[in-house]
Amino acid sequence: MKIKQIQNNPFQENTYVMWDEATMEAAIVDCGALFPQEEEKIETFVNENNLKIKYILNTHLHLDHCFGNAWAAELYGVLPMAHEDDETLLARMGEQARMFGLPFEVRTEKLGEYLKDGDILKLGNNEIKVIHTPGHSRGGLCFYIPAAGWLISGDSLFEGSIGRTDLEGGSYATLIKSITERLLTLPEETVVYPGHGAYTTIGEEKKSNPFL
Numbered sequence: 001m002k003i004k005q006i007q008n009n010p011f012q013e014n015t016y017v018m019w020d021e022a023t024m025e026a027a028i029v030d031c032g033a034l035f036p037q038e039e040e041k042i043e044t045f046v047n048e049n050n051l052k053i054k055y056i057l058n059t060h061l062h063l064d065h066c067f068g069n070a071w072a073a074e075l076y077g078v079l080p081m082a083h084e085d086d087e088t089l090l091a092r093m094g095e096q097a098r099m100f101g102l103p104f105e106v107r108t109e110k111l112g113e114y115l116k117d118g119d120i121l122k123l124g125n126n127e128i129k130v131i132h133t134p135g136h137s138r139g140g141l142c143f144y145i146p147a148a149g150w151l152i153s154g155d156s157l158f159e160g161s162i163g164r165t166d167l168e169g170g171s172y173a174t175l176i177k178s179i180t181e182r183l184l185t186l187p188e189e190t191v192v193y194p195g196h197g198a199y200t201t202i203g204e205e206k207k208s209n210p211f212l
Helices: 036-048 069-076 093-099 172-183 202-208
Strands: 002-008 013-019 025-029 052-057 080-083 113-115 120-123 126-132 141-145 150-154 191-194
Touching (some): 052 120
Parallel strands (some): 052 080
Antiparallel strands (some): 002 013
């Protein structure tokens, strides 16, 4: 498995493209492309590497993580997937934009399928394990690829920090419980790719994250 991080939109959100090298099947995770040049950067990367987009996945549905869902769904013919508990956020995408003072019209795209805790998605010869980690949002998810030793953590866990819990559906106690019981139990060498900022490891966060 390989992974590419592409930073998008004014929130400096991390979009990830990950793919199986044997089959070139790929997934776009948290497609935050807002501007045409950001869309072009993702499309160019996919084309140059001859990737076949099988999934559009969302760790959660706050607007900065799904600005590009409608564009990607139209281009690749794949509907996005997320947890059912976050679906109501789609109807309030404009409200989210206004809350952050963004002068943009935000296109939304319906979900193709719901993801739930314990689901296994196949990407070529690899498996993506879905882990429900509510707290930043009700439907927050992480994607764990055991064979690669990666975790895409969305806005649940960051290098030296955790996701904010003051938005709709957020709960500090719930997020700490999710991280402690669902993420810190993973192997310490697991590389954590967050929704914003630099990558880290489970071991490093267990040792030095002040929130944990």
